[in-house]
Amino acid sequence: MIHILPNWFWLTFGFVGQALFSMRFIVQWIASERLRRSVVPVLFWYFSVVGGATQNMYALWREDPVFIVGQAMGLFVYARNLQLIHRERRRHGEHAPPPATT
Helix, strand or coil: CCCCCCHHHHHHHHHHHHHHHHHHHHHHHHHHHHHCCCCCCHHHHHHHHHHHHHHHHHHHHHCCHHHHHHHHHHHHHHHHHHHHHHHHHHHCCCCCCCCCCC
16 A cells, blocks of 8 residues: 555655654754753653654655664654653553653
């Protein structure tokens, strides 16, 4: 299915993935500025997963093994961070995310 779609679709898809991936830095910057200290909000990790997955699909279309391995390794780290965050919240009985402190 990957090769059935036209090139313009995949180029657009790749740029969208890059935009999503870049949003994580904007989210982190805004959260840190608001708190006047460096923080990594949970939304950072969600943008990392979605942007990384999108970029990995684009890399698969490009058949670029360096890009594929790089994104796959990152996806593991991003997903693991989300798992650790949610486990910690369950342990403390938190349901709603705290305001950009994790």
